[in-house]
Amino acid sequence: MNKEDIFKKLSSFGLELQIFDILESTNKTAKELSFEKEQALVIAKEQTGGRGRLGRSFYSPEGGAYFSLLLRPELSPQKTLNITTAAAVAVCRAIEKLSNKNPQIKWVNDVFIKGKKVCGILCESAFSREGTKMDYAVLGIGANLFPPEHGFPEDIKHIADSIFEKPSEELYFDFIFETVNEFLKMYNSLEKADFLEEYKERSFLIGKEISFIKNGQNKTATVLDIEKSFGLVVKYKDGSVETLATGEVTIGSGNIKT
Ligand code: BTN
Numbered sequence: 001m002n003k004e005d006i007f008k009k010l011s012s013f014g015l016e017l018q019i020f021d022i023l024e025s026t027n028k029t030a031k032e033l034s035f036e037k038e039q040a041l042v043i044a045k046e047q048t049g050g051r052g053r054l055g056r057s058f059y060s061p062e063g064g065a066y067f068s069l070l071l072r073p074e075l076s077p078q079k080t081l082n083i084t085t086a087a088a089v090a091v092c093r094a095i096e097k098l099s100n101k102n103p104q105i106k107w108v109n110d111v112f113i114k115g116k117k118v119c120g121i122l123c124e125s126a127f128s129r130e131g132t133k134m135d136y137a138v139l140g141i142g143a144n145l146f147p148p149e150h151g152f153p154e155d156i157k158h159i160a161d162s163i164f165e166k167p168s169e170e171l172y173f174d175f176i177f178e179t180v181n182e183f184l185k186m187y188n189s190l191e192k193a194d195f196l197e198e199y200k201e202r203s204f205l206i207g208k209e210i211s212f213i214k215n216g217q218n219k220t221a222t223v224l225d226i227e228k229s230f231g232l233v234v235k236y237k238d239g240s241v242e243t244l245a246t247g248e249v250t251i252g253s254g255n256i257k258t
Contacts, residue, residue, distance in 0.1 A: 001170060001173040001174045001177055002169065002170065002173060003019065003169075003173065005173065005177075006173045006176065006177050009177060009181075010041060010177070010180065013180075013184060014039065015039055015040060015041050015069075015180075016037060016039070016040045016041070017040070017041045017043070018033075018040065018041070018042050018043070019043045019044075020042070020043070020044045020045070021044070021045050021046065022044060022045065022046045022047070022048065023042070023044035023046075023047055023048070023066075024047065024048050024049040025047055025049050025050055025051050025140075026042045026043065026044050026047065026066050026067055026068035026140060027051055027068045027122060027124055027138050027140040028049075028051075029042045029044075029068070030042045030068035030069070030070040030138045030140070031070075031124065031126075031138050033070055034070055034126070034135075034136045034138070037070060038072060039069070039070050039071055039072060040069075040070045041067060041068070041069050041070075041180060042067065042068045042070070043065070043066070043067040043176060044060075044066045044067075045062055045066075046060060046061060046062045046064075046066070047060035047066050047142075048060075050066060050142060051122060051140070052120055052122060052142075053120070053122055053248075054248065058120060058122070058142050059152070059153065059156060059160075060142060061148045061149070061150075062148070062149065063144070063145060063146040063147060063148045063149065063162070063167060064142060064143060064144050064145055064146075064148075064162075065141070065142070065143045065145050065172060065175055065176050066140075066141075066142050067140070067141055067176055067180075068138050068139060068140040068141070069138070069139045069141075069180065069183070070136060070137075070138055071083075071136065071137045071138075071139060071187075072134070072135075072136050072137075073134060073137060073187065073190055074134075074191070075134050075137075075190050075191055076134075076191065077125075077127055077131060077132070077133075077134060078229075079190065079191055079193070079229075080123065080125050080134070080137070081108065081229070081230050081246065082190045082191070082193045082230070083123045083125075083137055083139055083190060084108060084109040084121050084122075084123045084139070085108065085109060085193070085195075085199050085230050086183060086186040086187075086190060086193070086195055087109065087121050087123070087139055087141060087179075087183055088105045088108075088109040088110075088111055088121060088199065088202075089105070089182070089186070089195050089198055089199050089202065090179050090180075090182035090183035090185075090186065091103070091111045091119050091121070091141065091143065091179050092104070092105065092111060092202050093178070093179075093182040094175055094178035094179040094182055095111070095113070095118075095163055095175075097178050098164075098171060098174055098175060098178065099163060099164060101113050101163065102114075103118070103202070104202055104203065104204040105199060105202045105203050105204070106203075106204060106205060106251075107203060107205050107223075107226065107230075107232050107249065108230065108246055108247075109121040111143075112204065113161060113163065114161070116159060116160055116161035117144075117159055117160050117161070118143060118144050118160070118161055118162065118163050119141065119142065119143040119144065119163075120141075120142050121139070121140065121141050121142075122140045122142075123137055123138065123139045123140065124137070124138045124140070125137040125138070139183075141179060143163060143175065143179075144160060144161065144162040144163065145162060145163050145164055145167075145171065145172060145175055146162055146163075146164055146165075146166065146167040146168075146172075147162045147165070148162075163175075193228070193230075196226075196228060196230075199226065199230070200225075200226050203226060205223045205226075205232065205249070205251070206223050206224070206225065206226065207222070207223065208222070208223055208251055209221070209222050209223075209251070209252060209253055210222075210223055210234070210249040210250060210251055210252070211249065211250050211252065211253055212244070212247060212248065212249040212250065214244075219236070220236075220237070220253045221234035221235055221236045221237075221242075222234065222235050224241065227243060229245075231243040231244060231245050231246075232244040232249070
């Protein structure tokens, strides 16, 4: 697919598309657009201030796909997580369609191939003053499509990888289109999250030992399940079971981190 094709296809979905060579952050631009547009898709070939989860930055050189959907879902505020979990499923479907790779989801919404992160997702939402209704959501997806020209930086090269080996503009637009298309297929059923089973099948944490920090303490537990609100059900060595609502976990009991 080329640039013209994606413009045509997305406008037939009622999505206005804006493509930039470089932006600070597509999430930032999409949020600014929320004052004037109902919904939109913002794409940048490179970001100078890509934002990650938990206030981190997201390495965004040329070679990756960085895009943000401005949406107005009919969704109760407590179901906000369904947007990112659906997006993780959509990214996996797109990767499978366009490659022979086997993508998996690391709870909550990172996409991994062979144990390395290839895609991160950051959803930022705004609510009505009473907090009862979602005003808008900006769903930002950052995928390492092709190897960066100078390789990944030292601090992430052992944990990050790219999806495809060789740069191709066609694959670039195909990937963005397929991801958006797959996500939109789930859009009207975000509230009931009927993609939960698929999300679980794609998760590579179930059955694994993980570690995480809770109330300042290092914990180790085994993952039993992911429940319907996408909480991670874990079992501690003493047999007690707990559900983690959200957060960050690492695979292994401490030394081996993913
Ligand atoms: C993470 O892995 O912590 C989430 C990364 C999300 C990155 C994407 S790239 C497009 C959009 N714009 C941003 O500034 N962030 C998101």
